Amino acid sequence: MRLPTLLLSPLLLLSLGAPDSLASSTPLVAEIPFAKPPTPIELAQGSSVAPDGTTLSADSVSLLENGRPIMPVAGEFHFSRYPREEWRTQLLRLRAGGITVVSTYVFWIHHEEERGHFDWSDRRDLRGFVSLCGELGLRAIVRIGPWDHGEVRNGGHPDWVEQSGTRKRSLDPAFLALVRPFYAQIAGQLRGLYWKDGGPIVAVQVENECDGPEYLLELKRMARELGIDAPWYTMTGWNGVRIPEQGLIPLFGAYSVAFWYPHSRDTWKKSFFFTSIRDDGDMGAQFTNTRPHRAPTMNAFPYLCCEIGGGMPSSYTKRVKVDPREIAAMSLVKLGNGSNMPGYYMYQGGINPDGRLTQLHETAPNPMPVKDYDFQAPLGLAGLARPHAHLLRRQHLLIAAHGAELARKPLVLPATPPTSIQDTDTFRWALRDDGRSGFLFLNNFQPIAPLPARRGVQFLLRRPGGVQLVPNEPLDVPSGAYGILPLNLALGGLTLRYATVEPLGSLSHGRDQWFLFGEIEGLRPELAIDAAELSRLQPAQEGARLSPDGTLATLPLRPSLSSCLSLPSASGGRIHLVVLPSREADRLHRVTLRGAPAFALSPATLHADGDRLVLEDTDAARLTLSVFSPALQEPAAGTSAPTSAPSSPPGAGPLFRPVPLGVLQAGTRPVAVTSVRTADLGGPP
Numbered sequence: 251m252r253l254p255t256l257l258l259s260p261l262l263l264l265s266l267g268a269p270d271s272l273a274s275s276t277p278l279v280a281e282i283p284f285a286k287p288p289t290p291i292e293l294a295q296g297s298s299v300a301p302d303g304t305t306l307s308a309d310s311v312s313l314l315e316n317g318r319p320i321m322p323v324a325g326e327f328h329f330s331r332y333p334r335e336e337w338r339t340q341l342l343r344l345r346a347g348g349i350t351v352v353s354t355y356v357f358w359i360h361h362e363e364e365r366g367h368f369d370w371s372d373r374r375d376l377r378g379f380v381s382l383c384g385e386l387g388l389r390a391i392v393r394i395g396p397w398d399h400g401e402v403r404n405g406g407h408p409d410w411v412e413q414s415g416t417r418k419r420s421l422d423p424a425f426l427a428l429v430r431p432f433y434a435q436i437a438g439q440l441r442g443l444y445w446k447d448g449g450p451i452v453a454v455q456v457e458n459e460c461d462g463p464e465y466l467l468e469l470k471r472m473a474r475e476l477g478i479d480a481p482w483y484t485m486t487g488w489n490g491v492r493i494p495e496q497g498l499i500p501l502f503g504a505y506s507v508a509f510w511y512p513h514s515r516d517t518w519k520k521s522f523f524f525t526s527i528r529d530d531g532d533m534g535a536q537f538t539n540t541r542p543h544r545a546p547t548m549n550a551f552p553y554l555c556c557e558i559g560g561g562m563p564s565s566y567t568k569r570v571k572v573d574p575r576e577i578a579a580m581s582l583v584k585l586g587n588g589s590n591m592p593g594y595y596m597y598q599g600g601i602n603p604d605g606r607l608t609q610l611h612e613t614a615p616n617p618m619p620v621k622d623y624d625f626q627a628p629l630g631l632a633g634l635a636r637p638h639a640h641l642l643r644r645q646h647l648l649i650a651a652h653g654a655e656l657a658r659k660p661l662v663l664p665a666t667p668p669t670s671i672q673d674t675d676t677f678r679w680a681l682r683d684d685g686r687s688g689f690l691f692l693n694n695f696q697p698i699a700p701l702p703a704r705r706g707v708q709f710l711l712r713r714p715g716g717v718q719l720v721p722n723e724p725l726d727v728p729s730g731a732y733g734i735l736p737l738n739l740a741l742g743g744l745t746l747r748y749a750t751v752e753p754l755g756s757l758s759h760g761r762d763q764w765f766l767f768g769e770i771e772g773l774r775p776e777l778a779i780d781a782a783e784l785s786r787l788q789p790a791q792e793g794a795r796l797s798p799d800g801t802l803a804t805l806p807l808r809p810s811l812s813s814c815l816s817l818p819s820a821s822g823g824r825i826h827l828v829v830l831p832s833r834e835a836d837r838l839h840r841v842t843l844r845g846a847p848a849f850a851l852s853p854a855t856l857h858a859d860g861d862r863l864v865l866e867d868t869d870a871a872r873l874t875l876s877v878f879s880p881a882l883q884e885p886a887a888g889t890s891a892p893t894s895a896p897s898s899p900p901g902a903g904p905l906f907r908p909v910p911l912g913v914l915q916a917g918t919r920p921v922a923v924t925s926v927r928t929a930d931l932g933g934p935p
Contacts, residue, residue: 271703271729277710277719278677279665284685284714285658288312291550294497296454296474297446298481306445306452306481308499312552312590312657313482321653322452323646324391324556324593325349328400329379330360331600331623334372336633337379339857340598341386342864343629346839346857347639348646349597351452352383353391353556355398357406358432363606365410368435373603377439384443384450391484391556393455394436394473396429401563401612401623402602405458409608419457421465430472437477444479453482455501455556461491466498486556488529493547500548502528503557503595504584506576506697509565510616519671521580522696524587524680526661528553536670553588560594560638561626566617572626574638579695579732581645586680586691586734588661592649594642599624599631634866635855640836644754644768647840648734651755652689659684674701677727685714687738690748692770694731703729711737720748721776722797722804728772741765741827743820747802749777751829754838757847759880761823764814766849767807768835775807775829777815788817809834811851811876812904828905841877843928848879851906862925865911870922876906883907 288311298306305316312319325344332340344352356376362368370376376392383390397419398406407418416425443449456469470483487493487500504521511517520530527533528548532541539545558581562570581592600623602610612618624631628639649656659682668676678693678701690709694701706724710717720737736753739746742763751767758764769775781796781803794803805815809831819825830838839850841858850856852875854867865873911924 271705272675272677273705274677274707274724277708278679279710279712280662280681281665282662282681282683282685282688282711282713285660285683288658289550292496293482293499295482296479297444300445301448308482308552310550310552311660313554319590319654319657321649321657322351322389322591323349323649324351324353324591325597325628326353326355326556326560326593326595327598328357328596328600328623329354329376330357330374330603332373332598334375334378337382338386339859340629340633341382341388342857342859343633343635343855344597345386345388347597347628347635347643348650349388349594351389351391351591351593353393353593353595354379355393355400355402355406356395356436357398357400357402357610358396358411359403359406359408359605359610360603361435362432363408363608365408366431370435370439376436377443380440380443380450388450389452390443390450391453391455392436392440392451392480393458394433394478395457396432396469397460398458400458401616401618403605403608403610403612405612419460419465420462421468426468426472429469430476433469433473433478434476437473440478445481446479451480453484453499454478454480455484455486456498457485459486459489459491461489463492463494467494470497484554484556487548488531490529490531490541490544493544493551495547495550499551499554501554501556501591501593502589503555503559503593504530504580505557505559505562506572506580507570508559508562509568509570511568516671519696519699522576522583522693523668523671523678524583524661524663524691524693526587526663528587535672537667552590554591554593555584555589556591556593557595558584558592560597560628560642561599561624561636563623563625564619566619570626572638573697574636574641575695575730575732576697577628577638578641578645579693581642582691582732582734583693585645585649585656586661586682586689586693588682590657592645594628596623596625596627598629599627601631633855634868639855640853644752644836644838645734647754647838648752650840651753652736652739656682656689659688662688674699677704677707679709681711681737683711683713683737687740690720690735690737692727692731692733692735694727694729700729703727718747719797721750721774722778722795722802725750725774726772731770731772733770733773742825744779744817744825745783747778747780751775751777751807752835754830754835755840755849757849757878757880761819761821762826762880763819763823764826764828764878764880766838767827767829768838769809769829769832771832775809776804777807777827778802778804784817811906814905841928843877843879843882846879846881848877848882849906850878851876858928859925861928863928864923864925866923868922873911873922873924875909875911875926877909878906 288309485498662681704727708724754766784803807829814828854865
């Protein structure tokens with residue numbers, strides 16, 4: 251209940267803050283039209299066909315591979331900020347986290363600190379790093395500057411460029427003459443590694459945070475002339491910059507509380523609201539677009555991100571403590587807003603290399619640490635995964651399973667959106683829906699100023715084909731909860747009308763299919779299918795509840811590692827719906843065992859390396875591993891089916907089976923490690 255504000259002083263209102271919980275009396279409404287078809291765009295990009303014929307392109311909605319939508323997941327990793335001998339392990343960890351594209355800056359000052367003396371050796375070996383990305387099945391985005399920022403001295407310009415007397419970051423011929431040899435060196439480093447060569451480079455970014463469209467296009471022209479050739483060329487689209495109508499795809503981002511924000515500003519709150527405004531800087535305090543003239547050009551391109559803050563570094567003026575949940579919630583909101591490429595800056599933390607003439611850290615306007623660039627990133631400077639690496643991997647599992655489908659579904663905002671960035675009363679939600687099916691995004695998380703719990707939440711979705719009520723009975727949403735609910739999702743011949751759990755992927759074996767979901771902590775787990783369809787498949791389904799009109803059957807789900815809901819499928823097999831407890835869903839990894847797809851559970855930092863799964867953690871007690879592979883796991887003789895709600899696969903044993911592991915100490919490092927051959931996994935216990 252809202253307090254009567256006319257009776258309260260501003261000081262008293264401030265001290266009271268948000269109420270502990272708010273109740274909804276009526277369903278929250280959204281009008282969902284059919285999605286408009288994508289429009290072709292003229293990108294004027296580079297060579298887009300690989301030697302095997304695979305073609306990369308784009309339209310107004312998403313990136314395309316062989317004409318089909320894709321949703322890459324990008325993570326920033328600065329090769330020159332990390333020991334070369336550890337690149338491979340960390341790239342494998344990025345890949346294990348669901349990253350499919352590695353983005354990296356080429357800092358000019360790291361390579362040509364003295365004019366004419368280039369250094370591409372050791373940790374500065376651009377070619378070695380990009381080649382390694384390709385060897386490990388990762389694609390690459392190379393951000394070639396010449397100015398990058400990245401909390402590097404002069405934004406990446408060598409001192410001699412700063413002192414050159416040229417008009418930097420402009421069309422000044424004298425400045426471009428300084429850039430040209432640097433670009434020529436990059437072209438030489440990357441020769442043979444472009445998409446057209448069968449290499450991993452899919453995109454090149456010129457400059458950074460620059461309002462100079464003619465200058466940016468000239469940099470692109472110069473790069474292409476020198477042989478820097480990629481299917482996509484990009485630019486950063488925030489800070490109100492002008493965006494060319496063609497030639498450069500604008501990329502966006504979001505940060506939570508940042509060291510560059512003044513203490514009095516709450517701009518960071520914008521990152522936790524659903525909105526159609528891509529550049530947070532264009533968003534007014536009341537969610538009006540303060541630069542509406544930018545929207546038509548911006549919206550002609552697919553919505554892609556390169557700088558969703560994966561953490562935040564400390565500066566000498568402001569130190570920020572990152573809550574892992576704020577990174578995951580912010581990423582979810584951007585995905586809900588329509589982003590078709592999550593891109594994290596940073597995903598891998600690092601350390602500044604030594605300079606020959608000066609230190610290489612930024613000193614102004616932000617005084618940064620001389621060496622440390624850990625960034626509180628998902629993978630820290632020491633190499634291990636932080637809690638938000640696990641939270642993000644959970645989202646990436648959903649993208650891996652449904653990203654191509656999600657990429658074609660536009661943002662649909664509720665009929666009653668929040669009124670301002672100070673609004674904590676209006677529940678935050680949005681849809682990505684094409685008028686037939688979609689995903690419902692919830693966010694009840696905000697750092698520093700927590701949002702109240704919500705009681706009795708229900709959604710009324712008006713589609714062209716009819717009205718859908720989700721869920722059948724109102725739902726309570728605790729403070730801090732966020733998640734993605736599937737709507738009208740096809741599951742092996744079965745249509746899931748809705749679920750209050752998150753889809754994480756599937757496995758098949760014979761005519762049987764297993765669909766894994768993750769509990770959203772604090773939400774009542776259930777799914778709903780058409781009552782007629784359930785009656786046809788399994789007439790006497792225990793625990794099913796019918797909607798008031800009798801058309802929808804709601805099935806309760808019990809999160810478990812040892813049981814699932816099992817229904818017959820139209821093909822004669824069975825459909826198994828597995829709901830993992832929220833904590834276990836955060837630990838889920840997609841792996842390959844003996845050539846068969848499988849899932850693994852571990853709280854440790856886990857990655858696959860050839861035929862081994864490698865686990866590492868500072869706590870040896872966390873080196874635990876359980877695996878689930880229907881293709882390899884046959885029930886042991888005499889195993890009985892566990893009790894389930896409502897049923898289990900006939901004759902099944904535990905879904906996830908623990909693997910006995912030995913623990914090795916990694917030399918003098920305070921880290922415990924172990925590994926296991928995948929050939930030894932997956933059989934009967």
